Amino acid sequence: MISRWTTAVLDTALPGGWAVARSPEGFLFDDNGALFPREWLKRQDLSILAEHGIGHLDGEPVYLLELHSPLDIPGCNWKGLRAFMLEDDHTLYKVLGYAAQIGTWAREHRFCGSCGKHMGQIPLERAMYCDACELRHYPRISPSMIVLITRGDEVLLARSPRFVTGVYSTLAGFAEPGESAEDCLVREVREEVSIEVKNIQYMGSQCWPFPHSMMLGFHAEYAGGDIVPQEDEIEDAQWFNVHDLPPLPASRSIARYLIDLYVARRLGHAEPVLPG
Numbered sequence: 718m719i720s721r722w723t724t725a726v727l728d729t730a731l732p733g734g735w736a737v738a739r740s741p742e743g744f745l746f747d748d749n750g751a752l753f754p755r756e757w758l759k760r761q762d763l764s765i766l767a768e769h770g771i772g773h774l775d776g777e778p779v780y781l782l783e784l785h786s787p788l789d790i791p792g793c794n795w796k797g798l799r800a801f802m803l804e805d806d807h808t809l810y811k812v813l814g815y816a817a818q819i820g821t822w823a824r825e826h827r828f829c830g831s832c833g834k835h836m837g838q839i840p841l842e843r844a845m846y847c848d849a850c851e852l853r854h855y856p857r858i859s860p861s862m863i864v865l866i867t868r869g870d871e872v873l874l875a876r877s878p879r880f881v882t883g884v885y886s887t888l889a890g891f892a893e894p895g896e897s898a899e900d901c902l903v904r905e906v907r908e909e910v911s912i913e914v915k916n917i918q919y920m921g922s923q924c925w926p927f928p929h930s931m932m933l934g935f936h937a938e939y940a941g942g943d944i945v946p947q948e949d950e951i952e953d954a955q956w957f958n959v960h961d962l963p964p965l966p967a968s969r970s971i972a973r974y975l976i977d978l979y980v981a982r983r984l985g986h987a988e989p990v991l992p993g
């Protein structure tokens with residue numbers, strides 16, 4: 718399959734192309750989507766913090782206008798990235814997910830973390846650079862593991878207080894320095910539900926741009942212990958039979974993929990495809 722969207726570092730001095738605009742209220746959109754003719758967008762009275770050339774969509778250059786604040790433009794509205802994930806075309810979500818990560822990273826690296834001076838973008842490289850101390854900062858990605866724990870016909874699912882009412886999901890957590898993804902998995906499972914696992918199997922990965930996670934997905938089998946939910950982090954955790962599951966996470970998430978994959982294998986159904 719030919720990918721419609723490829724990332725690239727584009728020269729912002731060149732005219733033309735498409736642009737997306739991002740403010741603290743999300744991305745600008747209208748009836749045609751979230752991509753606007755760039756020259757038209759730049760003629761609006763936007764408070765532009767930075768501009769980044771981010772890639773090509775169907776061969777056309779795409780830029781990000783990172784704004785200080787949203788602006789009312791007739792016929793347009795603002796919408797968060799999560800809503801684009803849930804409601805819109807997958808390719809558009811990929812473009813905006815990348816744009817969000819680049820915008821956040823560049824905004825948070827305007828000053829050097831070592832000497833405090835202004836940093837600038839290196840032309841044609843995705844890096845921020847400090848002239849004074851020659852430090853480079855590349856986009857930040859946070860490796861996180863996510864795991865479906867299984868016990869025959871049962872799967873362990875949990876609720877965080879942050880979840881939509883009723884929804885149960887897999888366990889997840891950020892890797893700490895010094896850990897492999899598997900070390901992280903064993904630690905997080907102990908911390909969050911106090912059980913032991915075995916036979917850890919890697920199932921695939923997914924970019925999760927909220928704000929910059931790289932999800933490494935696993936299945937693991939129950940090996941021992943009773944569920945003790947971690948205070949404050951886990952509101953409830955239970956074993957659910959594959960024939961009687963609670964409301965599950967959004968279909969584009971790797972959490973949902975890990976659950977759907979196990980259920981499909983258990984019941985002999987066609988396996989789902991992991992959304993990129």
Ligand SMILES: NC(=O)C1=CN([C@@H]2O[C@H](COP(=O)(O)OP(=O)(O)OC[C@H]3O[C@@H](n4cnc5c(N)ncnc54)[C@H](O)[C@@H]3O)[C@@H](O)[C@H]2O)C=CC1
Pocket residue numbers: 859861863886888889890891892905923925927928930932966970971972973
């Ligand atoms: N794509 C998917 O299906 C799913 C993705 N996730 C994502 O997995 C990631 C980890 O899941 P959580 O249970 O929230 O993590 P977690 O279990 O490690 O706990 C969250 C805590 O980790 C700390 N933290 C925040 N950012 C961090 C970072 N960059 N590095 C290290 N520690 C950090 C904070 O203290 C935060 O309260 C999150 O980005 C979450 O959105 C979680 C579930 C499903």
Ligand SMILES: [Mg+2]
Pocket residue numbers: 888889890909
């Ligand atoms: Mg967690």
Ligand SMILES: [Zn+2]
Pocket residue numbers: 829830831832833834847848849850851852
């Ligand atoms: Zn510096």
